[in-house]
Amino acid sequence: MGKDLREILSFYKGDRSNLIPILQDIQANFGYLPENAILEISKFTKIPESEIYGVATFYAQFRFTPIGKKHIMVCEGTACHVKGADQIMEGIERYLDIKEGETTPDLECSLESVACLGCCALAPCAMVNEKVESNLTLKDIKKLFSKNSK
Numbered sequence: 001m002g003k004d005l006r007e008i009l010s011f012y013k014g015d016r017s018n019l020i021p022i023l024q025d026i027q028a029n030f031g032y033l034p035e036n037a038i039l040e041i042s043k044f045t046k047i048p049e050s051e052i053y054g055v056a057t058f059y060a061q062f063r064f065t066p067i068g069k070k071h072i073m074v075c076e077g078t079a080c081h082v083k084g085a086d087q088i089m090e091g092i093e094r095y096l097d098i099k100e101g102e103t104t105p106d107l108e109c110s111l112e113s114v115a116c117l118g119c120c121a122l123a124p125c126a127m128v129n130e131k132v133e134s135n136l137t138l139k140d141i142k143k144l145f146s147k148n149s150k
């Protein structure tokens with residue numbers, strides 16, 4: 001991991017206007033916004049924790065749980081939706097026993113949706129880490145999580 005929390009905060013003066021850049025820096029460094037980071041930001045900026053959570057939850061870019069080693073993004077764009085993206089998402093949720101936006105307790109997998117992966121002709125699609133998986137069916141779900149797939 002890169003910088004620690006104190007190092008990140010030391011780049012700022014603690015003004016209210018610093019809140020979003022601080023949140024972005026922390027997420028870029030840790031991959032998410034840890035609970036203790038919110039507390040430290042609150043002390044540093046004098047912004048109540050509840051307000052910081054309010055701001056952070058407003059923006060889709062911020063997350064409060066770490067990303068799993070395997071980051072699955074199921075496309076829910078129009079083409080994929082028409083070709084059954086909802087069933088793929090539900091199938092993966094069942095397989096991993098988590099919901100969209102969550103990470104498995106062992107931090108192995110996290111599941112999110114994405115608007116369009118840019119390969120609509122191959123719908124339905126998902127991206128697993130950097131790799132696009134296309135023409136998915138429910139039968140493919142197990143393969144997405146086999147040991148050899150990255």
Ligand code: FES
Nearest residue numbers: 075077080117120
């Ligand atoms: S809608 Fe899924 S790749 Fe475009």
